[in-house]
Amino acid sequence: MSNKCTDTYFISRKSKLLKDFDNLMKTAKSIVIARYGDQFAETLARESRQEYSRLIPQIPDVGDGRLFIQFITATAQTLALYRVLISHGKTLEEAGRLYYLLCETVLNSYPRFMHRLIGYLSFSGIARSIFKKRALESQKRLYPGGYVYYFVEGDGKEFDYGVDYSECGGCKFLSEQGAHELAPYICTADIIYSELFGWGLNRTMTIAEGFEKCNFRFKKGGKTRVASNVIKA
Numbered sequence: 001m002s003n004k005c006t007d008t009y010f011i012s013r014k015s016k017l018l019k020d021f022d023n024l025m026k027t028a029k030s031i032v033i034a035r036y037g038d039q040f041a042e043t044l045a046r047e048s049r050q051e052y053s054r055l056i057p058q059i060p061d062v063g064d065g066r067l068f069i070q071f072i073t074a075t076a077q078t079l080a081l082y083r084v085l086i087s088h089g090k091t092l093e094e095a096g097r098l099y100y101l102l103c104e105t106v107l108n109s110y111p112r113f114m115h116r117l118i119g120y121l122s123f124s125g126i127a128r129s130i131f132k133k134r135a136l137e138s139q140k141r142l143y144p145g146g147y148v149y150y151f152v153e154g155d156g157k158e159f160d161y162g163v164d165y166s167e168c169g170g171c172k173f174l175s176e177q178g179a180h181e182l183a184p185y186i187c188t189a190d191i192i193y194s195e196l197f198g199w200g201l202n203r204t205m206t207i208a209e210g211f212e213k214c215n216f217r218f219k220k221g222g223k224t225r226v227a228s229n230v231i232k233a
Contacts, residue, residue, distance in 0.1 A: 052080035060145025075170040096185030119198040159217035183208035
């Protein structure tokens with residue numbers, strides 16, 4: 001089945017997206033309860049679902065790449081949570097911390113063999129070929145609200161390969177929604193991915209924090225070194 005993203009892609013899948021969001025909030029429930037109590041956990045789940053439902057028709061077309069579709073839907077989910085938290089007097093920092101804990105919980109729920117498999121596939125020849133192909137497609141800029149990136153060949157020592165993003169669909173969407181301040185917190189999830197999947201990610205800059213690009217460098221089994229103004233690796 002084609003996974004092509006059109007102007008109506010997210011609208012046509014609204015029921016599925018809301019179901020996925022419900023599952024996410026079930027995972028988040030214990031975290032929210034531990035921090036804010038049972039009553040607020042129920043309130044957050046209900047009101048953030050309503051906000052996410054409102055946001056779905058506004059999610060931009062980012063092309064047919066599964067990874068980018070996951071990126072942008074996760075950004076919309078996080079924005080919905082953030083807006084509800086702020087409306088109840090919580091801070092940006094609290095929302096960012098809750099997001100980080102939620103990502104950690106979700107990714108740690110994967111079986112260990114999945115961590116190893118994803119890590120292995122991330123450094124396979126097939127993965128690199130796909131990255132290269134997708135990079136060239138992104139550079140055509142067919143989707144104004146999408147992502148644009150460049151594949152960087154490894155040097156054989158410091159890193160195996162890299163990816164430089166010159167345009168971030170998530171940052172564009174958050175800026176349009178008046179919530180760019182949330183972007184750096186969303187980028188902290190890369191720390192969790194790198195640690196669990198053995199990416200050995202070295203990243204010194206992001207568009208979210210005002211730089212001209214995001215510079216991802218991957219070294220299989222290497223140490224995670226991610227610069228962040230909101231969470232230190």
